[in-house]
Amino acid sequence: MEELILELKKEIIEVLNLEEITPEDIDTDAPLFGEGLGLDSIDALELMMLMQKNYGIKVDNSEKGKEIFKSIRVMAEFISNNRTK
């Protein structure tokens, strides 16, 4: 799981172009939206694309998305349980 968490952090930094942020700067359990990284709705779309492209998981329900994108750890657990890639 720790390996997946690190991989996910690197992918998020790349896809969201989070300049000057390293994987170590991202709190695994902090909220991704609002507080923490302070992401917004467009970032949510980018994360949905990332999930689909890299892990074969289609997130098409916004309520479900809110749950999945709660934190890096929650995301990693969901990916681990549902990935097809």
Added chain:
Amino acid sequence: MVAMTLLVYSQKFNNMEIFIQSAAQISIQNPLCEDWFENPIIPTLPYNRSIEPDYKQFISPIASRRMGKLIKRAIATSLSALKQAEIQELDAIITGTGLGCVENTEKFLSAMVKEGEEFLQPTFFMQSTHNTISSQVALFLKCNGYNCTYSHRGTSFESALSDAFIQMKLGKIKNALVSGQDEMTPDYFNMLGKIGYWKNEISTDILRNSNTNGSFAGECSAAITLATEPKEQSLCKLQDIELLYKPSKERMQQAITNLMEQANISSIDAIMLGLSGDKKNDDIYKEFAQTFFADKPICWYKNIFGESFTAPSFGVYTAATCLKRGIVPQHLCYNGQNIQDIRTILVYNHFQNKDHSLILLSKC
């Protein structure tokens, strides 16, 4: 009723004075400063990217993470020009761009080719349109005023400037941020190279004495602010602007005469031309100079800023700076020595000998 309205407009039109309050550039010259006036960087290569300033002084990393290079440049030049002009409430943001955010357009289209339509990133999609620049600047400045983008290839900037000029003359706005914005990606540079846009070797002498077509590429982000009230820092007066499509010699002469009469100016001190070393284009400029201003000094600016669709914005920018300082430096003089005590400059641009523009500037 219509005649009366036109009369009222006409009266307002004639009385309102318009000033270029400030200007800022990011280009192949040192950014956000006027180093180019005394110590220009002389390009030697056909492909040149802009020198980027430290954007952190304008935009936080979180805010800038979704912005392409051109958007960052547009925001930095806009903020810099507005700060110099001390404009608090902006009435209009008007942008000229030939290609818009072409870098993001390329990323979006490349992803579509590579991945199909399923995995397209929303950011590249949103920021691949031409009007993204003007709207992002407005969002950043929280400006709800008039917002417009002109994408008319080589006359995009002049179209934007003309819009601002007319609206100010009609009293609809009191100030405006007008800019020219274009980036040159490696792919686009290569494509233009295939149709003869670029030379292999560049130097001032090669550009000045060129007998071949092609020039060298630059990138453009030039923002100017206009206002109806002069300030101490005002660069110059924007007397008039005229856009012409395939004009005859008689029509061009008439347009020049009208501009000078409207501005009550009897003589032009110098003409600023878009000479670039591209013989095909330069011949048009030389004919213009020979026909209408045979005894006048000729200035140029593309020799230090390069060619791009909105390069004419550098023509206005350099002319305005020269008028403020009262001198045209040697490296901007196409013929003759540097020009002292300059008071009026006519900026002339043409695009493929179809679209022509005349912009008359004078000292405040």
